[in-house]
Amino acid sequence: MTKNLKNNVVVRFAPSPTGYLHIGGARTALFTYLFARQNGGKFILRIEDTDRERSTKEYEKSILETMKWLELDYDEIYRQSERIEIYKKYLKKMIGDGSAYVSKEKPEKRGDRDEVIRFKNPNKKIIFNDLIVGDVEVNTTDLGDFVIAKDMETPIFHLTNVIDDYEMGITHIIRGQDHIPNTPRQILIQEAIGAQRPVYAHIPLILSPDKSKLSKRDGAVNVVEYKNLGYLPEAIINFLAFLGWNPGDDREILTREEFIKGFNMKKIQKGGAVFNIEKLNWFNKKYIQMLSDKKFMELVNKFMPSEIKNFPNYDKKVEKIIPVIKERIEKFGDIKDMHKRGELKYFFEQPEYETKSLMWKDEKNIQNTKKYLEEILNLLEKIQDNNFNSVLIKDAVWNFATEKGRGNVLWPMRYALSGIDKSPDPFILASLLGKKETISRIETAVKKINSIK
RNA sequence: GGCCUCAUCGUCUAACGGUUAGGACAACGGGUUCUCAAUCCGUCAAUCGGGGUCCGAUUCCCCGUGAGGUCACCA
Numbered sequence: 001m002t003k004n005l006k007n008n009v010v011v012r013f014a015p016s017p018t019g020y021l022h023i024g025g026a027r028t029a030l031f032t033y034l035f036a037r038q039n040g041g042k043f044i045l046r047i048e049d050t051d052r053e054r055s056t057k058e059y060e061k062s063i064l065e066t067m068k069w070l071e072l073d074y075d076e077i078y079r080q081s082e083r084i085e086i087y088k089k090y091l092k093k094m095i096g097d098g099s100a101y102v103s104k105e106k107p108e109k110r111g112d113r114d115e116v117i118r119f120k121n122p123n124k125k126i127i128f129n130d131l132i133v134g135d136v137e138v139n140t141t142d143l144g145d146f147v148i149a150k151d152m153e154t155p156i157f158h159l160t161n162v163i164d165d166y167e168m169g170i171t172h173i174i175r176g177q178d179h180i181p182n183t184p185r186q187i188l189i190q191e192a193i194g195a196q197r198p199v200y201a202h203i204p205l206i207l208s209p210d211k212s213k214l215s216k217r218d219g220a221v222n223v224v225e226y227k228n229l230g231y232l233p234e235a236i237i238n239f240l241a242f243l244g245w246n247p248g249d250d251r252e253i254l255t256r257e258e259f260i261k262g263f264n265m266k267k268i269q270k271g272g273a274v275f276n277i278e279k280l281n282w283f284n285k286k287y288i289q290m291l292s293d294k295k296f297m298e299l300v301n302k303f304m305p306s307e308i309k310n311f312p313n314y315d316k317k318v319e320k321i322i323p324v325i326k327e328r329i330e331k332f333g334d335i336k337d338m339h340k341r342g343e344l345k346y347f348f349e350q351p352e353y354e355t356k357s358l359m360w361k362d363e364k365n366i367q368n369t370k371k372y373l374e375e376i377l378n379l380l381e382k383i384q385d386n387n388f389n390s391v392l393i394k395d396a397v398w399n400f401a402t403e404k405g406r407g408n409v410l411w412p413m414r415y416a417l418s419g420i421d422k423s424p425d426p427f428i429l430a431s432l433l434g435k436k437e438t439i440s441r442i443e444t445a446v447k448k449i450n451s452i453k
Numbered sequence: 454g455g456c457c458u459c460a461u462c463g464u465c466u467a468a469c470g471g472u473u474a475g476g477a478c479a480a481c482g483g484g485u486u487c488u489c490a491a492u493c494c495g496u497c498a499a500u501c502g503g504g505g506u507c508c509g510a511u512u513c514c515c516c517g518u519g520a521g522g523u524c525a526c527c528a
Contacts (some may be wrong), residue, residue: 016528044464051527105526133458142456147526157528181457181523204459211520234465239465240476246466250476269466271459279465279478343489360487374455401487410487421488 004252010169011040013074014161016048017060023275024176024206024214026070027240031203032174033072034241034263040437044168045074047080050160055300065221066223069293070233071256078168080160088153090163090193091117091148099192100148105132117149119158119189126184130200131265133177138184145359146185149380154346166195169244174265177202178213201265204244205272214275224281230303230332232291243273249268253286285330300325305339311348320432321347342420347432350441351419355448371448372409373416375400377442380435388425388435 013029015021021029036043045067047054060079067074080087094100094434095117103118125143130136130313135402155163165173180202190197211435220226226236238253247254247262257288288296300318301309308314321344328343338344345351359369401409412427417433430438 014528054527103521107526109526112526117495138457142524150526156524156526161528176522177458178522179528184457184528202458205522207521210462213522242465244465246476248467250467252477269459274464276464276478281480324490326490361457387514405487405488412487414487418488420489424484424490425488453502 007237008171009036009039010044010171011036011041011174012044012046012168012170014046014048014175015063016051016054017049017056018054018062019059020224021063021066022221023223024213024221026072026173026221026223026236027206027243027306028176028203029067029072030070030237030240031201031245031263031265031268033074034172034260035201035265037260041171042076043074044170045075045077046164046168047079047081048157048160049079050154050156052081054300055081056287062224066227066422069227070223070237076117078164080164082162083164084153084155085169087149087160087163090159091152094119094192096147096322101145103145110374113150115151115324116147118145119148119185121145121188122191122279122342124188126187128183128197130180130201131172131199132204132268133180133202133270136180136183140184142187142252143185148189148256158182158186158189159357160334161192162189162195165198166190166193170198172199172201174201174203175204179185183414188280201268204269207272207274209274211272211274213272219276224340228317228333230299230329231284232287235280235287238287239280239283242279243275244269253283264322273341276393279346281330288326288329288331297327299332300335303335305336305344308339308348308450313348318348324428324432343423346418346420350444353415353419355445355452357414357421358412358415358445360405362405362411366449366452368408369412372400372404372445373412373442373446373449374411377439377446380430380439380442383433383435388431388438390431394427395428413442414444416442 009031013025013032015029017024033043035041045064049060068150091100095102098120100117100119103116105112105114105116107114121140121143125137125139127135127137146158147156149155164170179342183202187197191443206214209216214221220229225237227233237256237259241254241259242252245263245268247258248264248267251258291299297319298321301404304318311317325335325338328338334342342351356366358373359366363369376397379400380393383396383427385391397409397413414423414429417426417429417438423429433441
């Protein structure tokens with residue numbers, strides 16, 4: 001590898017542990033990560049936990065776990081709560097040189113102090129260039145002398161953020177567009193402490209269907225919720241990357257390496273993007289299809305309801321029905337829905353059903369259905385035990401079914417095996433159940449018909 | 454309301470100022486099918502409005518309109 005000329009890139013993702021990592025944060029982290037890796041730079045994770053009231057270790061732990069799950073590996077990690085002495089040093093310096101001052105206050109709401117530290121606003125016009133948005137010009141006069149610390153040991157966001165970016169040598173600040181209004185005042189602080197200005201890249205917001213900023217009331221917004229619903233991290237990454245960015249060609253599914261290689265800040269959309277769960281589902285289904293059998297099996301077991309897992313023949317059977325599950329779910333949580341619809345249980349035990357349900361909708365006389373089932377029994381008996389696969393089963397039954405009307409024959413056969421209206425075709429079903437069980441279930445159906453007269 | 458930002462199919466988006474405005478998701482229709490699922494094929498569908506600049510604007514400029522963000526002793 002040749003040495004990258006831009007390898008002095010240092011970027012950070014700076015979540016505050018006042019909640020779980022949400023979808024928007026994950027995308028910011030992803031873009032930051034991609035930019036760092038593409039440039040051979042350093043990716044720092046900085047926990048902004050200066051708000052002691054709302055920050056918790058539990059949230060921090062969860063954010064770390066989610067980053068790991070998404071495989072967004074960082075090179076260094078810091079906690080602002082462990083850096084209070086550093087901020088204090090700057091605070092002293094700023095008060096000393098007059099760029100900040102202790103201010104007497106009249107407390108307005110609960111928790112307000114009667115003395116805080118404010119930044120002395122020089123009231124100037126700030127113009128900054130943003131990689132995505134372009135030039136932004138703001139007059140900082142109406143910002144006033146904003147608060148930068150409650151006291152020497154309790155600095156707040158704008159101050160700690162700027163100091164850390166400076167101390168850590170951050171070259172590019174990648175964050176959501178909701179931070180644009182914060183940028184001018186942070187630049188003011190930068191200038192006051194003599195920090196050079198980093199390059200800004202404010203990425204567009206993720207929107208709910210009504211186009212407002214994605215929030216809790218829109219349903220699942222935390223990445224862990226998607227994990228719990230059975231989404232794959234690769235799918236979430238791919239989906240998120242395409243919210244506001246694209247590789248410039250028609251590819252939809254990209255590998256991690258391709259994302260790193262093709263990522264380009266300049267191609268990022270300026271406007272917000274609506275979070276479209278349908279597309280996420282599509283990505284997830286694609287990635288599920290690509291899963292190895294082993295990994296797929298692992299996740300199936302994780303999401304399988306215990307009622308099914310408790311069947312004595314579970315381990316042996318579940319392996320066989322993998323293909324059926326694979327084509328019917330778009331996320332692993334759907335396995336629970338399959339179970340609710342009774343689409344799993346019949347693989348493990350003789351199903352219960354109304355006898356008249358065995359009749360095809362065009363059939364008038366259930367005695368015909370019985371005759372068809374008996375003939376199917378006949379045909380299936382001829383297949384050797386070790387050749388009982390879906391192809392041979394179909395061969396055995398197909399001509400007879402065509403002759404009598406496929407619905408007349410195949411519906412009852414399938415119903416006798418599954419006991420429900422919707423299921424895979426009878427050939428697949430029979431092969432998965434095995435010859436013995438298939439014969440037994442069809443015999444049961446015949447007996448049920450006999451018993452109504 | 455002040456400040457800031459944005460504007461191509463329903464959604465995500467593509468298009469050196471010159472394309473029949475392309476792709477994907479969804480929707481719809483069809484093939485395959487006893488049912489469902491899967492899969493394959495196809496169809497519908499967009500440049501917010503008005504002015505400029507230019508031989509020629511989705512693209513550049515201005516004005517509207519609309520949408521969003523933000524205005525904490527949170528981050």
